[in-house]
Amino acid sequence: MVETKELQVKEKQEVSSSTEHTRPGPVFTPSVDIYENDREIIMLADMPGVSTDGIGIDLKEGILTLTGDIKPWEDGKESNVLIEFGIGKYYRQFTLSEAIQQDSIEANFNDGVLKVILPKVAKAVPRKITVSNG
Amino acid sequence: MITRRMLNFPAATGWSHPFFGMDELRKDMDRLNRLFDSSGSSYLPHFFKAGVFPALNITENEEKYFVRAELPGIKAEELDIQVNGRNLTISGERNTACCEENIKYHRREREGGKFSRGIVLPGDVDPEKVTASMVNGLLTVTAGKSEAAKPRKINVN
Structure with missing residues (x-):
């Protein structure tokens, strides 16, 4: 049996950038898992509180941008008792070194986790070449 | 200076x-x-943060307490929420391990594991009026205040 460790609180990371967003408010870096197999690169990003229509995925000149817009869910009449995490937009950019088939990028969003599937272009897929005896 | x-x-x-x-x-x-x-x-x-997962935001209005937590990737049925008097316990497990084989990780920042957190609400709640919802990875527990905990307006004669 695999022992599961206890989860620790991870402070949400605020984006530090030299330019400012036009709308004030905190912007956070989503935690991501990125892995690849032979055919595709798969990216999982935690964006809790974002609704599906608030998500933006953009790939331009090898830079993938993930954004998540959040609508305030508290109504104005609530007063704070204990505040441990900040609420704000999500923003993160990645440089992709491998060629990606732009037109067949797939994405889905479930339970606050964004999954982006980036298929590699055919020439980037490794091909096994068998050498036959002559 | x-x-x-x-x-x-x-x-x-x-x-x-x-x-x-x-x-x-x-x-x-x-x-x-x-x-x-x-x-x-x-x-x-x-x-003043407790440092126990999950981080919680607690707010209130006159009628209710709202306890919110960011729990991305956890399904509603994987959570265990219990209320007992003023005590509220949220526990569950987050699994981020991947099912696919032959993969190479570039980054692993999303963590998995068990969690359990108990908190004491500032006032008594009516156990019949506690509801929880999970929308887009955001858990909201809404607890109706018991009559004794609600603010009462006192008229001055």
Whole structure:
């Protein structure tokens, strides 16, 4: 049996950038898992509180941008008792070194986790070449 | 120079704001005082964090308490929420391991594991009026206050 460790609180990371967003408010870096197999690169990003229509995925000149817009869910009449995490937009950019088939990028969003599937272009897929005896 | 101002270096030197930054500090001190006040209130200042997963935001209005937590990737049925008097416990497990084989990780920042957190709400709640919802990885537990915990308007004759 695999022992599961206890989860620790991870402070949400605020984006530090030299330019400012036009709308004030905190912007956070989503935690991501990125892995690849032979055919595709798969990216999982935690964006809790974002609704599906608030998500933006953009790939331009090898830079993938993930954004998540959040609508305030508290109504104005609530007063704070204990505040441990900040609420704000999500923003993160990645440089992709491998060629990606732009037109067949797939994405889905479930339970606050964004999954982006980036298929590699055919020439980037490794091909096994068998050498036959002559 | 700033340290001198903060240390209340003679204020009669003509600086326009000799107590620069003091306002914020005083507010924090007020909140700290309230924390250690023996009035029994569980009001915690916002820099006072428990460090237990999940991080919680608790808010209230006149009728209800709202407890919110960011739990991305956890399904509603994987959570266990219990309420007992003022005590609320949220526990579950997050699994981020991947099912696919022959993969190479570039980054692994999303963590998995078990969690359990118990909190004491500032007032009594009606156990019949506790509901929870999970939308886009955001858990909201709504707890209706018991009659005794609701603010009451007192008329002056």
